[in-house]
Amino acid sequence: MDLIGHLINGQLNTDHTRTQPVYNPSTGEHSKNVAIASKTTVEHAIAAAEAAFPEWRDTPVIKRARVMFKFKELLEQNADQICALIGQEHGKIVHDAAGELQRGIENVEYACSAPEFLKGEFSKNVGPSIDSWSEFQPLGVVAGITPFNFPAMVPLWMFPMAIVCGNTFVLKPSEKDPSSTLFIAQLLKEAGLPDGVMNVVNGDKEAVDTLLYDKRVQAVSFVGSTAIAEYIYQTATSTGKRCQALGGAKNHAIVMPDADIDNVVSSLLGAAFGSSGERCMALSVAIAVGDEIADLMISKLSDAIRKLQYGAFSDKTNDFGPVITAQHKAKVVGYIDSAEQQGATIVVDGRNAAPQGYENGFYVGATLIDQVTPDMISYKEEIFGPVLQVMRVKTMQQAMDLIDNHEYGNGTCIYTRDGEAARYFSDHIKVGMVGINVPLPVPVAYHSFGGWKRSLFGDLYAYGPDGARFYTRRKTITQRWPTANVREGAQFSMPTLN
């Protein structure tokens, strides 16, 4: 059985003290194993990154950017292979994997703008004949720790920006679906990246803690659940690192009475069920303002949901695939059960999902729940499955209060045609990423990704301009040249000749 290993200093290896199974969620099969790095293996990766740093930091930024230009080409050329690897281990349908990869590539494209976004600020004459300017210098060795749900995209939020800024990188991807990540990292070498600048270690808490406690690591970027994000943030900051740790979410849409209902329905389908809802930006709660629009929406949504197809990743006609593991399937089903028990109405029930020929796969069908209330467990926690819950309120303010009172503040959306409602909402809502008639308001790569409240720990967001600031340290230089030594000397040396 294949053993998925590490990439350290430009070399693949499978050092491990133990291994962990990797499944094909579409079939339920245990298909591969992954090597779990020991502390020593992770330290090798850190050492390789540290050794590669001095030369890489001194490489002109345009040359660093050109590695990213080439990397983009290679990602596009190898897209099918990458999407197949994602599908095999994560289960998302190939068209969804292609979408994920495309969003990842957009971060590589933005990294190509490094000569622009790394410019410092120059001030002439801050005092008489004194100039001052800032430089944004790389930090050194930077670590990334990434989740299973976007094995290509989330790593691509991190290392292209970190590397183009002049840092070297150690990535610990999810051990549940590591192959596509490892494959992508290998392309960097072909793109011209020197060995040691990018390293990948597969592992578990031991690897994570090694990264968190090693003094050579200067910064940590993390995406995952809020509990782990909080641990990562507190540990990394207590050991003197800078850290950005992105956690969980509960993303609500407000559906106003004047919403374009066809747009609501069609866009919610993708936002709620795409990738089986295993997205930190999944739109999992729709709050209808008034029963009239609620009833209409429920009616149209339930019709549409029943037409959704799910199944194996390789069949392009599927709308979505399995969830990541059998355990996770059980957890999602448990949330639906609890909602039912707490009084919600299961309008469309996806609990008994077993597509023909894939009965052992980890499937949950698209589920629509009405009459959800704030006290329900299924509302308070992040389900991370293909479950859309509907709440009913009477005023827009009630809808906004629900959102503002929730623990998470990642994304949100309002459906309306009214300029004033949209502006009031986007101004006041306590959420970091706001959509106006856009249910998945993931910022494009040239803006930055980050939630509010317990969805993000740290000052600076992922990728985009904030990514550049996160991966660099400001240095301010103040310069004065004391005497006109050579200038006047030249003059003094020849006075009689003039």
Add this chain to the structure above:
Amino acid sequence: MDLIGHLINGQLNTDHTRTQPVYNPSTGEHSKNVAIASKTTVEHAIAAAEAAFPEWRDTPVIKRARVMFKFKELLEQNADQICALIGQEHGKIVHDAAGELQRGIENVEYACSAPEFLKGEFSKNVGPSIDSWSEFQPLGVVAGITPFNFPAMVPLWMFPMAIVCGNTFVLKPSEKDPSSTLFIAQLLKEAGLPDGVMNVVNGDKEAVDTLLYDKRVQAVSFVGSTAIAEYIYQTATSTGKRCQALGGAKNHAIVMPDADIDNVVSSLLGAAFGSSGERCMALSVAIAVGDEIADLMISKLSDAIRKLQYGAFSDKTNDFGPVITAQHKAKVVGYIDSAEQQGATIVVDGRNAAPQGYENGFYVGATLIDQVTPDMISYKEEIFGPVLQVMRVKTMQQAMDLIDNHEYGNGTCIYTRDGEAARYFSDHIKVGMVGINVPLPVPVAYHSFGGWKRSLFGDLYAYGPDGARFYTRRKTITQRWPTANVREGAQFSMPTLN
């Protein structure tokens, strides 16, 4: 005896459970007491700040900036009064206090640029008819905790930027010299700031911990010693706040063989002994490259140092004044003793300082020590007194290694006429603020202040552009209007008329 109190919700009060003495360091007298706030008092201040937030955040930025325009006028009009308060409690000479205040006012001037530096980024057509933009929204209640050595300037690094960004503020200044800070804060009301936006509480660890643990406080800015900075940073980040904590320093100058020696000597005098060396940017170590320049520098410096005058804050002819307390005087003298014991040469000895008529003041005379080595306690630790230590090396690289190996990385300087040496130094040295022939390279207010290594905990620096980023939370809005409802509706409604 005067009891210095708090400013909460626009009102002065002297709530306290206990008090602490405030001294006049020039005379050694116990001149006033300061009220030490209980947890309850601090919570009142936080509550006032929280109540003032919603209206202040919605105040147009230009109106917030205009409070700062007016505040600048008032600071200038009240400069003499402020400088006198600084001198009475801190001991720095009035011209030095005026310099401190001026640097503080520069931050108010920069805060007046808020309409410019708070601009978000707008992207048209991130997708077909989809626009996206960022807004930098205020955080809410923000706290500042500031040190004794700059009772006016350091608070002015913080609250003008925080407030102009739309936050409300609770400041806990140093309890050693709180009067000038409190006076300054009162001017804000006269400048038109609504009550509750700016609050001051005097206190000790109880006040600090209340600020660190209260959920309503969103961010903490701190300047002080490294040990406390680290505590503040770890505590604040563990309770979900953003934090920037600036700590100690050991700032070295490299004196190259081609340096303009007269500039070296005259500029080092101010940089080492100004404000009795009680500055986190004080230049406390001069590394001479080669014995020739070392000997010349020692000779010229010792002549110059012997001419320096120190004494009471109110006499403008003095170059510097006392240190802050009797305990601190003992500590500084102890460092000089230890250097002597560890083999250094005390070239000019300031230990027996007792200016006539001020024999009870907390004075240490300007001290020059030669032959300092890296193992000495006086080198490893921050002295924070009027002591300049000289080290001798043979190459520029050795000098740079000394600097890079020191725990702190706040400021540094090179004296040279040579462009290449300056550029190599500023590029590679692991220090956040670099001077080229400028021994106190404090960035101007429109750049940002921050050291590297254990001189700063956090991602973003104090004041300037980083200050604006620190005191705001990014919100990204993605907008699409789904149908041409009114636009086409207008057309459809009158087809027969056309």
Add this chain to the structure above:
Amino acid sequence: MDLIGHLINGQLNTDHTRTQPVYNPSTGEHSKNVAIASKTTVEHAIAAAEAAFPEWRDTPVIKRARVMFKFKELLEQNADQICALIGQEHGKIVHDAAGELQRGIENVEYACSAPEFLKGEFSKNVGPSIDSWSEFQPLGVVAGITPFNFPAMVPLWMFPMAIVCGNTFVLKPSEKDPSSTLFIAQLLKEAGLPDGVMNVVNGDKEAVDTLLYDKRVQAVSFVGSTAIAEYIYQTATSTGKRCQALGGAKNHAIVMPDADIDNVVSSLLGAAFGSSGERCMALSVAIAVGDEIADLMISKLSDAIRKLQYGAFSDKTNDFGPVITAQHKAKVVGYIDSAEQQGATIVVDGRNAAPQGYENGFYVGATLIDQVTPDMISYKEEIFGPVLQVMRVKTMQQAMDLIDNHEYGNGTCIYTRDGEAARYFSDHIKVGMVGINVPLPVPVAYHSFGGWKRSLFGDLYAYGPDGARFYTRRKTITQRWPTANVREGAQFSMPTLN
């Protein structure tokens, strides 16, 4: 009779070869005369500006900004005096003059941000050990030529930005109402501006042509009518100067069927009749989409218009005052006549305006005209009087076509509640300044003012970020230090000692 003169090199003088009358439009009296500068007088002003340039350019930017901080204070302290001078010579009511002055002061406030907006871009390692950065250096002597309708505001668009960027200035204000401009310029001296940096010459075409042809003048900013703007632009550019010349306007509002009609009516009143319509951003054409909204709007507008009060500038209860001259009154009345003759409906007729006690003043009453069509002279040309014309169309596209086909493209506005209509309009309309439910979309001082089509000649707009770019010349420096001379020399000189 008072003779209004010039300000050259810090001195007032009344040099002239001829004079011109200045009127009080409220009463029709010839109240003062203005000295008309000869070529020689203008050349003196240019010479003064040129002489003052080298020292002013080298003055640190924060010191230049501080002159603006002080200037703002003085403008506020002298506001009543300035507004009275505006009223006496221009005729606008004191509250309107106060509004004008306030908009002008906002440009002074923005000029205080110069340390921020003048920052150049610094790039480290554009090649190995090669750095490159840009500096925005001042041009030298810059000229401004300004119109009668905003004697305070339009000059304040120009010289604060030009001067804070390090230029010196020669202003030729309108000879119709020069007193407030001259008064304002004098305050700069009190604000600390060195003599010669700011100069004012009153004059006519001879003065203008002297500025346009003099080789020492580096740039010209102009605001006035399109015919003159075009002449200024072609002449200035043909003599090697940079130039921005703002001309005429015909600003349309589209009133959609879903518009908030009360907002439409109340905001149109000010936008059409404020300052007697003598504003390049006056909203002079309202296009109703559909007869229903047209009829409603006409009905409400005509009621409201009849309640408007006009009269002498000094009576605060007046809504607007006279037009600038008897000739201009005749011209405005002529446009109303022509509209009537060409078939439009005069709904409210302001032609016979003669407020009691001010029968000789130059008054035109608020006029509302319905059924205006694109072929009418009153539509094709800029009226610059208190005349609002209404057009009726059936679709939004027809309204947009009218706007896009007009010669001018300064400002425009749409009244709607619908997000999609607003976004489509602002995206596609060929006009530089677009309002959404804002009839006078003058950009705030930290954005830039400029129209499209024949409303502006030049690349860069007035004030704001474009103003900074217009008043500076880019210099790009590329730096490489060839050998480690001193750095290695220091090393070589002492090898045996190590």
Add this chain to the structure above:
Amino acid sequence: MDLIGHLINGQLNTDHTRTQPVYNPSTGEHSKNVAIASKTTVEHAIAAAEAAFPEWRDTPVIKRARVMFKFKELLEQNADQICALIGQEHGKIVHDAAGELQRGIENVEYACSAPEFLKGEFSKNVGPSIDSWSEFQPLGVVAGITPFNFPAMVPLWMFPMAIVCGNTFVLKPSEKDPSSTLFIAQLLKEAGLPDGVMNVVNGDKEAVDTLLYDKRVQAVSFVGSTAIAEYIYQTATSTGKRCQALGGAKNHAIVMPDADIDNVVSSLLGAAFGSSGERCMALSVAIAVGDEIADLMISKLSDAIRKLQYGAFSDKTNDFGPVITAQHKAKVVGYIDSAEQQGATIVVDGRNAAPQGYENGFYVGATLIDQVTPDMISYKEEIFGPVLQVMRVKTMQQAMDLIDNHEYGNGTCIYTRDGEAARYFSDHIKVGMVGINVPLPVPVAYHSFGGWKRSLFGDLYAYGPDGARFYTRRKTITQRWPTANVREGAQFSMPTLN
């Protein structure tokens, strides 16, 4: 014989009323002809560009950027072919052509940053609930007119930036060496650019004037001689277009007594003789400060120059090739003659150049002239040939005065090790592009190219940030939503239910 034609609306055609010969300068052969476009042909190109504009402007910026990503790939893949075409018609050696192409590609790389550099500025709450933002919208049809000396690079300064900003383009390259330009333009189609967005017409003054006078053309970028640049600028601006017209140069280096002489000599060789000196940034005058450094430099330079090899473009061992035409050779030789006649010393004489086997080629050998004075014709005018002239002065100020008094102000350089001299020079010299020990200080693609004085007509420079500003028109939108219609409506509609 090949007839080089046009690219209009995605199709090659050879429409012409007349043709003009194209030579192979290395051999002197008439190798091809070029079709000279009539007014009608140019108008077809403009019409194609205008038709393609609406769709291209609405294409999301990232999609426009992706055409540039692909275009970069194609330019790299076709580099040999492009360099061969350059060599055949221009004569520059293949390695020099490769350098030219590389600098051109860098502009394509920068164009890929468009999502970053096209961001507008967003201001929240410019008034209560009023927002304002700027958009940088494309102009429409833009024209470029480019010179023979960089047939690949100079067009690449223009059209990638113009096109990525959303404009459509008509390029008129030099008729002397049009093939490489045409080839490059064709690659854009393969890169995915829609037909009509990029068009190329070959022609002469008729084509130029058609572009200048056609109302549909919104802007013109020009690079060439100053006489033509001035004509282009005056004509284009008089017809209401924005224009940037880059003209001639006379670039001086100051060689200070402390210069690193080996760096001086080696870098001057390339800067003076590379591409036979046919570069607007060629370093054609070296001013030595003091006879000592002058004599040393002359001695070392003359030795080095005698080792330079010149000959046919295809031989990589050559340092430079022929000049562009027989006429141009005669002109260059004439300048050397005139210098000799006016008293200069011809140290190395390149007038009788006739490499074996290429006797009919248009060669001038590397020429070094000493004792040049400001009154000489060879000093006053731009030679545009492989001629380096040396002047001798006694002080740095004299050297700076020479530079400042020259008509042109494109590039300049100082050779020194001294920080103060370099800073004084770069601050005060009246030249747009300044090198410190860098003799060809061409700004990198992420900065902007532009000279001062009569080297550039226009406000905004070529490529980089200024290029983006030049190719876009600012639009400022101010938005207020008047009533909480839907928001409160939703509330009002259901009061009894709550």
